Amino acid sequence: MLQQTQVATVLPYFDRFMQTFPNVATLAAADEQSLMQHWEGLGYYRRARSMHTAAAKIVADHDGEFPESFDDVLALPGIGRYTAGAILSISRDQRHPILEGNTVRVFSRWIALRSPATAKPANKLLWQVAEAMLPAKRSSETAGTFNQAAMELGALVCTPKSPKCNQCPVAKRCEANTLNLQTEIPGKVTQIKYQDRTEFAFVIAQTENQKRKSDPLGTKYLVRPIPPGSRWAGLWDFPRTIERSIESPIEAAGELTAALGEPIVPGERLTTIKHAVTKYRIKLNVHTADWGPTSTAPPGPPPEPWRYVTLAEMANLPMSVTGRKIAKLLG
Structure with a gap:
C-alpha cells in the first residue's frame, strides 16, 4: 500500500x-x-x-x-528489489539495502550525484552506495533500523524542497551540502507530457426520468465490471468510453452500442469531471441516456455482464474513482 x-x-x-x-x-x-x-x-x-x-x-x-x-x-x-529488501531487513533483520524516493534523495546528495536516479548508471551506483552504507554484519545496529532511519531522514530532513541541512546529523559529511548543491540534486526527471483526451460516461436509469428525479434512491442504474486489459480492470463503472478521445456524445453513444448490445440516445449533460491517468489529461463528460427507440433492452434484464443496481447496492461495489463521483452526484 x-x-x-x-x-x-x-x-x-x-x-x-x-x-x-x-x-x-x-x-x-x-x-x-x-x-x-x-x-x-x-x-x-x-x-x-x-x-x-x-x-x-x-x-x-x-x-x-x-x-x-x-x-x-x-x-x-x-x-521488486526495494520491497524485498525492506521486508527482509525490517522484519527479519537480514542485511539488504533499499532504494526508494527518500533514500534516493539522501544518497544522491551524500555523494553529490547530479544525474537523475532513473538513469541506469546512476541507479546502479546508488544501489552500491545503499549497500555500502549498511551497518557491518557484527554491528549492534541492524540493517532494518538503518534503512528505516535513512527513509525518515529523507522524509523529514532531506526533503525535496528546502532541505533542513542545519538539522541533519550527517550534514558535515554530505557532498551536496559541502558544494551547496542540495537544491539541484537529485537531477530532474523529464516531466510527463500529458495528452488531452475527451471521454464520455452515460447514466442509464431503469426507470423513467421523472421517477429518477423524484425517487433517486429507489432508481436502478446500469453498471458493469471493467473487463480485463482495460484501465481499472475489475472495478465497476457506468457505461463510458476509454479507448480513445471522442468529441461528441452521439459518437460516444455509437461507440458503446457494441458493448451494450443495444443503441442508446444521449440526453442532458450532468457534469464534467477532469482527472489525469498515466499520460492522459482527461475531460469526462457525464450525460444521461435512454435506450434507443429500436432497442429491446427495457424492461428486461441487461446483457451480461451489465447490471442494474441501486445507489445503495452500488456503494458495496468496488468502483473507479470517477464512477464513485458520478454515483455521489446521483445521490
Missing part, C-alpha cells in the same frame, strides 16, 4: 483491510471484488491484484508462511 502512496493516506485503508483480511490465507481465499472494494481509492490497482496472487503463491508454495530467502520473496508477484 505504501508504494507510491503516503503513510497518512494509507493508514485508514490498512486498518480496514487488516480487519477483513487478517492473514495471508484469508487474503488468498478472498474473491477479487471484495479485495478491490477495500482497495478502492488507493489507485495503482495492479498492486492489489499482485498481492492477491502473491498470497495464493505463499499458501501454495510456502504453506502459508512468508518466505525467508531474498530470491523467494523476489519471486512473489508485485515485489
Whole structure:
C-alpha cells in the first residue's frame, strides 16, 4: 500500500483491510471484488491484484508462511528489489539495502550525484552506495533500523524542497551540502507530457426520468465490471468510453452500442469531471441516456455482464474513482 502512496493516506485503508483480511490465507481465499472494494481509492490497482496472487503463491508454495530467502520473496508477484529488501531487513533483520524516493534523495546528495536516479548508471551506483552504507554484519545496529532511519531522514530532513541541512546529523559529511548543491540534486526527471483526451460516461436509469428525479434512491442504474486489459480492470463503472478521445456524445453513444448490445440516445449533460491517468489529461463528460427507440433492452434484464443496481447496492461495489463521483452526484 505504501508504494507510491503516503503513510497518512494509507493508514485508514490498512486498518480496514487488516480487519477483513487478517492473514495471508484469508487474503488468498478472498474473491477479487471484495479485495478491490477495500482497495478502492488507493489507485495503482495492479498492486492489489499482485498481492492477491502473491498470497495464493505463499499458501501454495510456502504453506502459508512468508518466505525467508531474498530470491523467494523476489519471486512473489508485485515485489521488486526495494520491497524485498525492506521486508527482509525490517522484519527479519537480514542485511539488504533499499532504494526508494527518500533514500534516493539522501544518497544522491551524500555523494553529490547530479544525474537523475532513473538513469541506469546512476541507479546502479546508488544501489552500491545503499549497500555500502549498511551497518557491518557484527554491528549492534541492524540493517532494518538503518534503512528505516535513512527513509525518515529523507522524509523529514532531506526533503525535496528546502532541505533542513542545519538539522541533519550527517550534514558535515554530505557532498551536496559541502558544494551547496542540495537544491539541484537529485537531477530532474523529464516531466510527463500529458495528452488531452475527451471521454464520455452515460447514466442509464431503469426507470423513467421523472421517477429518477423524484425517487433517486429507489432508481436502478446500469453498471458493469471493467473487463480485463482495460484501465481499472475489475472495478465497476457506468457505461463510458476509454479507448480513445471522442468529441461528441452521439459518437460516444455509437461507440458503446457494441458493448451494450443495444443503441442508446444521449440526453442532458450532468457534469464534467477532469482527472489525469498515466499520460492522459482527461475531460469526462457525464450525460444521461435512454435506450434507443429500436432497442429491446427495457424492461428486461441487461446483457451480461451489465447490471442494474441501486445507489445503495452500488456503494458495496468496488468502483473507479470517477464512477464513485458520478454515483455521489446521483445521490
